[in-house]
Amino acid sequence: MSDKKGVLLVNLGSPDSPAVGNVRRYLREFLMDGRVMDIPWLTRFFVVHFAILPTRPRESAEAYRKVWLPEGSPLVVTSKNVREQLQTRVDVPVELAMRYQNPSIELAVDNLLNGGVDEILLIPLFPHYAMSSYETAVEKTKTVLDRRAPGVKLVVQPPFFDQPDYIRALVASASETLDRGYDHLLFSFHGLPERQLRKTDPSGRHCLAASDCCAGSHPAHGTCYRAQCFKTVEAFVQAAGVPPENYSVAFQSRLGRDPWLQPYTDLELPRLAKQGVKRMLVICPAFVSDCLETIEEIGMRAKETFTEAGGESL
Structure with a gap:
């Protein structure tokens, strides 16, 4: 087996646009994550779909419109810049993914696998450990990789809060x-x-x-x-x-x-x-x-x- 490594950066995510429909889609995926809203699934489903999604997307869309850049979401735009800067400093492929919405972890993992990597360094872009950020990014990546290429090694960067x-x-x-x-x-x-x-x-x-x-x-x-x-x-x-x-x-x-x-x-x-x-x-x-x-x-x-x-x- 070749020894080709790749890097996967994972941030939280953002709606694809500040349109209400895209914000609703993002919030549904985010809030239905059991590590974010850690309550029983049925309760979570009813809270998200009947208490939050009827009103919150419109309110959040208004907030997103205030911060949206011509290039897109500030979080995604900045994260893409980080990926590009890192790529200029290392000689292995670097991919960026969002835990929720796009670019997806599935797409980023596929890109690395199509490039022939057999080891992935996962860097969650969260300095501190939390089940609703760092942990969910790690576990989602593990699930995706296990389904696509269980033989590929995954190395996870620890939280860097005091580095x-x-x-x-x-x-x-x-x-x-x-x-x-x-x-x-x-x-x-x-x-x-x-x-x-x-x-x-x-x-x-x-x-x-x-x-x-x-x-x-x-x-x-x-x-x-x-x-x-x-x-x-x-x-x-x-x-x-x-x-x-x-x-x-x-x-x-x-x-x-x-x-x-x-x-x-x-x-x-x-x-x-x-x-x-x-x-x-x-x-x-x-x-x-x-x-x-x-x-x-x-x-x-x-x-x-x-x-x-x-x-x-x-």
């Missing part, structure tokens, strides 16, 4: 804004339901059992989204020289009534504004590319929330 190159890239992306001066730096990570942290805890008893469960080192941290987020923050502030009193951490994008990781970004911003913070910086380290959650949710809606509460700039 020096990732931290340096984060600091570099923020350095110009940090140098302008600010009152407070908020690290806003995508939120998760608390139950999902407990589900990915191999010990079944560590995550969220105590207020300091993410401190220090513990085997559960290998699959703990919250602990890995805090490790990213620790590495960032050390590298960038941010004083402890000048930053905090929050979690955005919660959905539904179940408890999610706290504090919530949309509540922290007005609270900080009312405490006298005027110049707010927000960085979203869980996203490797700009997307709806960074451009519209933070750059537009969160900015409006902050300024209405007395802040001056975000």
Whole structure:
């Protein structure tokens, strides 16, 4: 057998366009994933099809229209640029796929297999481990590859939440804004339901059992989204020289009534504004590319929330 390797980058995904029908198709695939909405299948089906899809696609389509680029979805466009840049630096084929919608994992795997690869390095474009992002991308790829070419080796890149190159890239992306001066730096990570942290805890008893469960080192941290987020923050502030009193951490994008990781970004911003913070910086380290959650949710809606509460700039 030849020894030909290939690389597969996988990001979350986006609708093919901001049209309501395409947004509905994307949301249906995304929310029906049992690792995203981790409730019994029948309950999930009724919630998605009768509570969410009748209204959410139109609302989300409006948000997507605000951020859509001439070339397409910001997330897909940026991810394609990443693939192209990586391809210029390695001498093996590099393919890009989205966990949901297009380009699909099936298409990307087929392209690699048609090129004769017998080993694939899978790089999920998620710095932190979560069942609804990193894990679902890995498991979907395994399923596709097992069906198409079970003899092909799959090597999975671990989460890179504290890797020096990732931290340096984060600091570099923020350095110009940090140098302008600010009152407070908020690290806003995508939120998760608390139950999902407990589900990915191999010990079944560590995550969220105590207020300091993410401190220090513990085997559960290998699959703990919250602990890995805090490790990213620790590495960032050390590298960038941010004083402890000048930053905090929050979690955005919660959905539904179940408890999610706290504090919530949309509540922290007005609270900080009312405490006298005027110049707010927000960085979203869980996203490797700009997307709806960074451009519209933070750059537009969160900015409006902050300024209405007395802040001056975000």
